[in-house]
Amino acid sequence: xxxxxxxxxxxxxxxxxxxxxxxxxxxxxxxxxxxxxxxxxxxxxxxxxxxxxxxxxxxxxxxxxxxxxxxxxxxxxxxxxxxxxxxxxxxxxxxxxxxxxxxxxxxxxxxxxxxxxxxxxxxxxxxxxxxxxxxxxxxxxxxxxxxxxxxxxxxxxxxxxxxxxxxxxxxxxxxxxxxxxxxxxxxxxxxxxxxxxxxxxxxxxxxxxxxxxxxxxxxxxxxxxxxxxxxxxxxxxxxxxxxxxxxxxxxxxxxxxxxxxxxxxxxxxxxxxxxxxxxxxxxxxxxxxx
Numbered sequence: 001x002x003x004x005x006x007x008x009x010x011x012x013x014x015x016x017x018x019x020x021x022x023x024x025x026x027x028x029x030x031x032x033x034x035x036x037x038x039x040x041x042x043x044x045x046x047x048x049x050x051x052x053x054x055x056x057x058x059x060x061x062x063x064x065x066x067x068x069x070x071x072x073x074x075x076x077x078x079x080x081x082x083x084x085x086x087x088x089x090x091x092x093x094x095x096x097x098x099x100x101x102x103x104x105x106x107x108x109x110x111x112x113x114x115x116x117x118x119x120x121x122x123x124x125x126x127x128x129x130x131x132x133x134x135x136x137x138x139x140x141x142x143x144x145x146x147x148x149x150x151x152x153x154x155x156x157x158x159x160x161x162x163x164x165x166x167x168x169x170x171x172x173x174x175x176x177x178x179x180x181x182x183x184x185x186x187x188x189x190x191x192x193x194x195x196x197x198x199x200x201x202x203x204x205x206x207x208x209x210x211x212x213x214x215x216x217x218x219x220x221x222x223x224x225x226x227x228x229x230x231x232x233x234x235x236x237x238x239x240x241x242x243x244x245x246x247x248x249x250x251x252x253x254x255x256x257x258x259x260x261x262x263x264x265x266x267x268x269x270x271x272x273x274x275x276x277x278x279x280x281x282x283x284x285x286x287x288x289x290x
Contacts, residue, residue, distance in 0.1 A: 014268030052112025077106025133179025
């Protein structure tokens, strides 16, 4: 059973957070993040080798989050696995009690810490969504019947600020037709673009959770603009952080403004704290969510 799914189905605004598995086996820091964010979130996304860098596997980390008493969202990318491995991990997730999945293409490994790694991309994220929907229906991608179906709450990414929007919308609709039940956006800076996306997607029966990222420094912003596909921090935002006496405090203020705006548009907010876990409760409180 998915608390995230049930809360969205009731029409209530949801909050999700994000935790990063360690580069190694010491999960103490990840647990601290989960215990800081978890009480304030309906679910916690667990990243999958984010930025194409080596981390403990998302599937195993999700099981730990579940054991710590919080609901995980299993992020799975197409970058590192073929269709056999992808389906196998989705079956394992369901068997381990992990219901929420966010199915993504994944960052190019050439930008990561193992640039010599071979990207797989056997299937794309839309095909992976269709595969997950098939597993829910009791069949694999080959059409063979499973001995026990999955019960996954299927999510995918959408990029409201990307242009041309018609192309982005067409891709999102393909994902809906494939079986997506909720979308999570990249970090949102243009609320008009978010409104446009929500207006187009809600009538199709899907929920939209909008992303907010804590821009703790100019260095963070420059890294995002140079290395993170599908996301560009506007120059006005960069100047605001650069000109602040306390960039971290400015990042908090900006996030509060963004969450307040998103409350009136989307079905939820996804907060990416980038190490500033401790300020998330304050952001939610000052945005009127707690």
